[in-house]
Amino acid sequence: MIKSKLVSLRPIELSDDIVLQQLINNPLISENVVGWTFPVSLFSQKSWIQSNANNLSYRLVVVDNATNEAIGITGLWDIDWHNQSALSAIKLLPAYKGKGIGTEVVMLTMAWAFYNVGLRRLHSTILDFNGPSLGLYIKKCGWRVEGRQYEAIFRKGEWHDLYSVAILKREFDALSAASEFINTVCPVDTTPNIDINFQDYI
Ligand SMILES: CC(C)(COP(=O)(O)OP(=O)(O)OC[C@H]1O[C@@H](n2cnc3c(N)ncnc32)[C@H](O)[C@@H]1OP(=O)(O)O)[C@@H](O)C(=O)NCCC(=O)NCCS
Incomplete structure (x- = not known):
């Protein structure tokens, strides 16, 4: 469990089926992200969680x-x-937008x-129309724009x-906030501080 002030990040549990289904089916979310899928049933969502053993991807649930x-x-x-x-x-579920939660999660x-x-x-x-995501990654979290793929994505009948x-x-x-988040994720002090003369034990 990774925990900061507002949120915790943890692995997906079977009981996350409903929230994961909301995150994929809610058009306020799905229209803003790059992937596209037909609506996902709760049955498919449950099966996906059970078969989700792809070790080249690792998803974390955001907890309030x-x-x-x-x-x-x-x-x-x-x-x-x-x-x-x-x-x-x-x-994030729409009710949690605009409160600084995204910034904390990305950091x-x-x-x-x-x-x-x-x-x-x-x-x-x-x-190109996702202001909150550009604001979050570029303005708040130090990411850079490396390129622009022209008319790559079909949304609302148009190419974006x-x-x-x-x-x-x-x-x-x-x-400036990096060390706070590094210490949150890695709370152990790793500065060597051992009172042993190793020569005595070789
Ligand atoms: C994108 C998302 C994660 C942002 O989360 P959030 O908690 O609202 O983000 P934050 O509040 O921490 O930061 C967003 C910043 O962008 C700014 N912003 C919002 N709309 C903006 C716009 N149109 N142009 C520029 N900046 C904008 C906000 O003002 C805020 O900066 P501030 O704190 O200085 O005011 C959330 O809106 C979401 O889940 N959206 C749906 C899914 C999605 O789009 N995911 C990203 C796909 S790439």
Whole structure:
């Protein structure tokens, strides 16, 4: 369990079926994200949770600390161990938008990915009309726009551009709030402080 002030991040449980179904079927969420799917039944959602053993992706449920309710999802997708990079993404239930929760989740996810998992680059894509997501990743969390895929995504009968965004570990380290989130994810003091003369024990 990764816990900060507003939220905790934890693995998916079988009991998360309803919230995961809401996160995939609610058009206020699905219209803002890149993937597309037919509506997902509760039966399919339950089966997906049970068969979700793909170790190149690792999803985390976002929990509201105030209520202990599951309110979203984040994590790492398509982990490339050789190049130490992964795709990261976030979805929150609409009632939780605009309260700074997204910023806390992205900062926590970066600290976890860079200081616990061992990655050095995170990337994602954002639709050209998704102001809250661009504001969150670019303005609040230090990500850069690396490119623009023209007319790549079909939404509301029209074609939309897709921004490719990314951040490197060293860019995360330069953020003023980084150390707070690193200490939250890795709470053990790893400065060597051992009162033993090793020569006596060789
Ligand atoms: C995107 C999402 C995670 C943002 O979460 P959130 O908790 O609202 O984010 P935060 O409040 O921490 O930060 C968003 C920032 O973007 C800013 N913002 C909002 N709309 C904006 C716009 N149109 N243009 C620029 N910035 C904008 C906000 O003002 C806020 O900055 P501030 O704290 O300085 O005011 C959430 O809206 C969501 O889950 N949306 C649906 C799924 C989705 O779009 N996922 C991302 C796919 S790439």
